[in-house]
Each structure stands twice: as structure tokens, then as C-alpha cells.
Amino acid sequence: MTAPQPHPALPPTPAGPPPGAAVPALSIRGLAKRFGTKIAVDGISLDVPAGSFYGIVGPNGAGKTTTLSMATGLLRPDFGTALVHGVDVWTNPLEAKRLMGILPDGVRLFDRLTGEQLITYAGLLRGMDREVVASRVGELLAAMDLAQDAGTLVVDYSAGMTKKIALASALIHAPRLLVLDEPFEAVDPVSASNIRSILDSYVASGGTVIVSSHVMDLVQRMCDHVAVVAGGRLLAAGTVDEVRAGASLEDRFVQLVGGRSHTEGLEWLRTS
Amino acid sequence: MVAHLLRLKLTLLRNGLKRSPWQIVGIAFGALYAVGIVAALVVALIMLGRESHEIAQTAVVLGGSMAILGWGLIPVAASSADMTLDPLRFTTFAVPMRQLLAGLALGGLIGIPGVATALVGLATVATWSRGILPAGAALVGAVLGILTCIILSKVVTTATASLASSRRFKDISGVVFMIPLILLGPIVAGVAQGISASAAFLPDFARALAWTPLGAAWSLGGDVDAGQPGAAGLKVLIAAATLAGLTWCWKVLLERALVNPPYAGGGSRKGGKLGMFALLPPTPTGAVTARSLTYWLRDPRYGGSLIVIPLLAVVLFFQASQGDSLGVLSVLGPLTAFLMAWSISADISYDNTAFALHLATGVRGTADRLGRALACLILSVPVVLAFTVVPFAFTGSWEWLPGILGLSLGMLLSGLGLSSVVSARYNIAVPLPGDSPFKKPPGNVGQTMLVQFGGMGVLALLVIPEAALLIVQGVTGNPFFGWLNLGVGLALGLVLFVVGVRVGGRWLEARGPEMLAQLTVNR
Structure with a gap:
């Protein structure tokens, strides 16, 4: 058995927030996970300040989803800790989950419920009042532009509508931290800008949003902080302006991650 | 080509x-x-x-x-x-x-x-x-x-x-x-x-x-x-x-x-109908029950097991009418109880990765277990009672009714308790959501068979007291043992039900992320 071991003991920042600063919305230290012989996440430490709009970018298979799953209590890490507003996700999961709204990527929904029933279910599971749930469900459906399809089964929704209904289920309990994995995949531009304005006003009112994406342009326009992840490691983190250092985020990202192949070859593909 | x-x-x-x-x-x-x-x-x-x-x-x-x-x-x-x-x-x-x-x-x-x-x-x-x-x-x-x-x-x-x-x-x-x-x-x-x-x-x-x-x-x-x-x-x-x-x-x-690729869209429908969610109490347990009941009626993988029950009665009546004795009919109640109780032994496997919602919302394990068990109980109690009592109208040997009723209820409640533990701990291969109930499921066939047969073996052990009392009644011919059986079945069943829900809930809370990881493999 000579499977490679993750190296969790390499925190790039000192453990814990600096004294005097506010408690970060999410603070992860040395998170690591191995699947079989493949190290998916190799010791990532990150502080997400409260009230920030935080983007996590990385190429496909970089470990974004694995990191976010471990930070939100969906996947048990091999090493490391995750604190949400100071509450440990893995020793105190129920309390931590009350503070978080999660939109996981690549999981099914209870899709034989109608859209309205699904959001209601998410609210009631969290022990909320029926009246509060009912009024918020109506507002969320309107905000997501799903009121016309509220009584349709989720299994009959399109991919973008499914994403929106899952996002609504994550918002119902007014969490302090929102963790959204690929929230804009398959969502049409109008809905995407509606969702962005919801998220913007949510951040303006003091909430924290973490989104993962591989659309650099979107992250550069939307987020104030960004972390670049590749190969299960953290390559850069900070405000968007710090990370992009004058270049566009996309160029800086390619520079950090590497692997850009030059457009040689494929001469036969040139039609003229 | x-x-x-x-x-x-x-x-x-x-x-x-x-x-x-x-x-x-x-x-x-x-x-x-x-x-x-x-x-x-x-x-x-x-x-x-x-x-x-x-x-x-x-x-x-x-x-x-x-x-x-x-x-x-x-x-x-x-x-x-x-x-x-x-x-x-x-x-x-x-x-x-x-x-x-x-x-x-x-x-x-x-x-x-x-x-x-x-x-x-x-x-x-x-x-x-x-x-x-x-x-x-x-x-x-x-x-x-x-x-x-x-x-x-x-x-x-x-x-x-x-x-x-x-x-x-x-x-x-x-x-x-x-x-x-x-x-x-x-x-x-x-x-x-x-x-x-x-x-x-x-x-x-x-x-x-x-x-x-x-x-x-x-x-x-x-x-x-x-x-x-x-x-x-x-x-x-x-x-x-x-x-x-x-x-x-x-x-x-x-x-x-x-x-002209097939178009599988449906019309859109406005909301306003919460169905079961409006009927049941607005607690996490009530919500899980409402969700499970909705699935029993809407998901063919659950509906399939519901339709088996009346057909089972038809088959048994056919069998009984072929033979000379109608005695075989009295197994209908306990058999139905067993099938209904065991049908939720793979509930989380049926959820597939949709279970992530339960994990993300941090619902208590006991609320999850109890909600699912109650949904099954709501559906099965009337059926089991009817299927236990009605056959005696044909056989006429009413002195056996209390004993068989005890066995049926004991089987149902103990079985639900056991299912609550089994489905919290083991992930088995079942058809994916949206697939035909007949589709060969992906996943570990070996573990599936081990869990299913092992679980049924344990259930057989759990109902030994009821079965033994039934035999005692047969040997002595004393109807007292039948009434005793009714009491034992109900009491023992309730105890095992509560224990099952508690233990299953604790296991689910402790191992929720591991369950989800296993489900992700079978996605």
C-alpha cells in the first residue's frame, strides 16, 4: 500500500482569524480527502470573511465540489476542520447547518414533489413555522420566476428550472452563509441576472455567499473575493483585485493553473 | 459500417x-x-x-x-x-x-x-x-x-x-x-x-x-x-x-x-396545492411523513409494492379455492404486514442522492426515521387489519383471530422498527429514481442479497414470541393464548418499533455523510 497521502500540515495562513478581526463566515483549515489512490483535496485552508461575495474557481476536477462538500457537512474530510461563524461543522453539525444554505452540485432532488412542495419540504425539515414557510415559498417562487410552474413536478422541470428550485430550497431559512456549487449552470441569462440581484442584496444586508464556478468573467464581475484551486490545492486567495494583479481574472487564472496549449497543429481545421 | x-x-x-x-x-x-x-x-x-x-x-x-x-x-x-x-x-x-x-x-x-x-x-x-x-x-x-x-x-x-x-x-x-x-x-x-x-x-x-x-x-x-x-x-x-x-x-x-427527437415535456401547472404537506403537522417528522406518502402514491417504485398487496390476496384466494382447506388464507394478514414493513428497508437507497437535502438541512435522525415509518404505518394498518380479519369470514374459525392479529401487528411494528435500522445503515442496489421498477439496478448485488436475507432472518427471530404463542394455542387449543398473543404482539411490536426508530436515528446522524457517499457511487 503505497497510496499517496494528503499533506494536511501545510496551512498557508496561521490558524484562526487574527485577533480583533470579525469571526469569518467560513474558516477551513487543512481540509484533505482521498478517494482510493487519488487525492482529491490536498490540504486547503481558507478564510471567507463575513459579508463577502466569495468565488471559488478552478479547472474541472480541481476539487471545488469536494472542498465545498467537506465544508458544508456533506462529505467527511480525512483531515482538517471547517468552522461556520465559529461553529465546527463536524463536531456540531446540527447547529452549523442551521447557519448555512447549501446548493450541492450533482445530487438529485426529491423530484416527484411539485416545485412548491419541494421548497416547503426544505423549510419544514428545518423546523420552520407553516405560515412563515408558506409566505416565503410564494416570494421565492416569484423571485425565481417559477410561479407559473409551482404545481409542476420537479422531475418535469428543465435543467435551469431545477437549479433555481434547488437554490430556492437553500434560501428558505434565511441562512447567514450561502454555499452554492455551480449555481448558474444551465440557467438562462434573465434568471441568472435575477438570481444575481437576489444574491447582491443578500450580501448587502450582511449575508455571505460562496459560489464555485469555472466562468471567470462571471466571478470577476460578481464577486469581491476569489480563491483559485487546482489539483486539490489552493493557488491564490484574496480580493479579486489582489488575485488578478492588473490582468483579467481569466488570464491570471490560466497563468496560475497552467496547461494552456498553443494553437499549433489542427491546420486541417482551417477552412480557408 | x-x-x-x-x-x-x-x-x-x-x-x-x-x-x-x-x-x-x-x-x-x-x-x-x-x-x-x-x-x-x-x-x-x-x-x-x-x-x-x-x-x-x-x-x-x-x-x-x-x-x-x-x-x-x-x-x-x-x-x-x-x-x-x-x-x-x-x-x-x-x-x-x-x-x-x-x-x-x-x-x-x-x-x-x-x-x-x-x-x-x-x-x-x-x-x-x-x-x-x-x-x-x-x-x-x-x-x-x-x-x-x-x-x-x-x-x-x-x-x-x-x-x-x-x-x-x-x-x-x-x-x-x-x-x-x-x-x-x-x-x-x-x-x-x-x-x-x-x-x-x-x-x-x-x-x-x-x-x-x-x-x-x-x-x-x-x-x-x-x-x-x-x-x-x-x-x-x-x-x-x-x-x-x-x-x-x-x-x-x-x-x-x-x-423529430422525442419531446417529453409536460404542461405547466400553477401552485397552491400542497397535498399531504397541508394535512400533516408542520414539524420535521410530519414533513418527512408527507413526503413519503406523496412518494408512495407518485413513485412507481413504491406504487409497485402497493399494487402487489391486493394482487397477493387474489393469488391466495385462488390457491385456497384450488385446495380443500381455506386455512391458507389466514397467512394473508401476517404476510401483508411483513411485505409492507420490509418495503421501507431500503428507503434511503430509493431516495438516492436526494437524501443530501436531509443531510444539508440537519434534520434529526429520529425525525427522518419516524416520519418514514409513520407514512408506511398509515398506509399499512388499515390494509393489514382488513386482510387479517376478512379471511376469517370465509374460514369461520374465529377463535384464531386474536392470535393471528397479534402476529400481524407484531410483524408490522417489529418489521418497521427493523427496517428503520437497516435502511439507516445499509445502502443496497435498487432501481434509480425515474427508472422502471423492473430495471436491473446498478450497484453491489452481493451486499444487497446479504442485507435482504440477513434482515429477513433477524425479523424471523424478532417475531419468535408471537409465533411460539400461536403454536402453543394450536397444541393446547386454549383461546387464552390467542388473546395473550394479541397483547404480546402489540406490546413487543411497539417496543421494537421505538427502539428501531431510536437506534436507526442515532446511526443515521452519526453516519449520514458516509451514507451519502455510498449513494453517490450508485448514482
């Missing part, structure tokens, strides 16, 4: 097996089963060669016609057509239509049903090897017949593709298909009775069928053997015309399907 398509199908089959060694085990069992049936049929066809001409001709024509009918009906009814080489995936490749048709048709032969049909069909050559000419005619007939089977199934699946891709059709056909499957015993008995009563009619029926597209191909060998080359010639024409007609239909349908 044809060779490419065949190679593609073989590669897909081989790569499918590479995913896990357990899939090979599953295929091996399926193949073994098929080999047994095929071997029996081939031997029967060879033996038929020695029987009289009329018997052989009747059997071959009727059997062949049934094969063609089966290939036409089963893919639709079971909504389980083999879509490894889905023609729609070739839309962008500009494969010439003629070669696409040939490749897909021959590809249909690769696979257990195709190979089995081909082998049995070719065995009819052995039946008619009474001379070179009949054997040759049988070979021509067999090839025509086998091709007709394949092409007919292609025509039917292509024609119903857009229908079959609609969720509503899939849901309904999956459940409806169960009915004849469960009632197989009574149906077979009825048909056997009918056949033995009208054995004289069968040769005439076969003669008539032989002039139809269903039986024409299969009658060639027999006609030549009987010295009727004229009839055989006409039937070759019928069979060939059938094949040509079907191929033309398939070509037209396919051409249309390739440019």
Missing part, C-alpha cells in the same frame, strides 16, 4: 461489465437462467422431430407466433427496451440509412434475448430434419422468423419512443406490467385448463395462424415435410412480405424519429 455497429455494441457490453465484478455475476446468473430455458426448448424441439407431423407443426407454429408476439409486446409493456444502440445517438454521424438498419437489426441479436431466440429458432431445423428439403425450408423459415422478431421489436420501440420517453407512460406501464406478472400462477393455470379442454382446437388454430404474418415463417418446414410445396411457397411470400413491410415501416419511422 455494419461491422462497426456490431463491434460498438460488443464494446459497450464489455465495458458495461468492466464497471464491477458483481455485474459479471449478475449477467452470469441471467445467462445461466437463459441457458437453462434455451436448452430445455432446444431439446424439446429435437424430440418433437420424432412426434407425429401434426403435433410438431402445431407446437412449432404456436411457439414461433408467441415469440414474435413477445418481441412486439414486452419492450413496450416493460418499458425496458434495449437502448444500447439508440438510433437517435447516430443522428450526427450521417450513417447511410440502409447500413444503419442492417447494423441495428443485427445488433439486436447480440444480447441474451437475441441469442436465445436465434438458438431456439434454429433448433426448429432439427425438428424438421426428416429430409433435406424440409430442413432447408425450416432453415429459411427460422431465419425469416428470427429477423421478424427483431425488426418487429424495433418498429414497436421506435413507434412508441416518444410515448415511452414520457414520464407518465413510464410510471404507469411499470406498475401495470406488474399485474400479469403477479397473477402468473392463476393465469397459467387458467390457460392450461383452457388448452387441455380444447386440445382438439389447437391444430386448427395453428393451421389458421400459419397463414398469418405471425406463423407463416414457422410453418415452412412442416408444409414441405407434408408435401405441400405450393402452400409453402405462398407462406414464404407472406413471411417475406411481412419482413419487408416491417422493415419499410421501421425505415420510415426511424427517418422521422431522427429529425
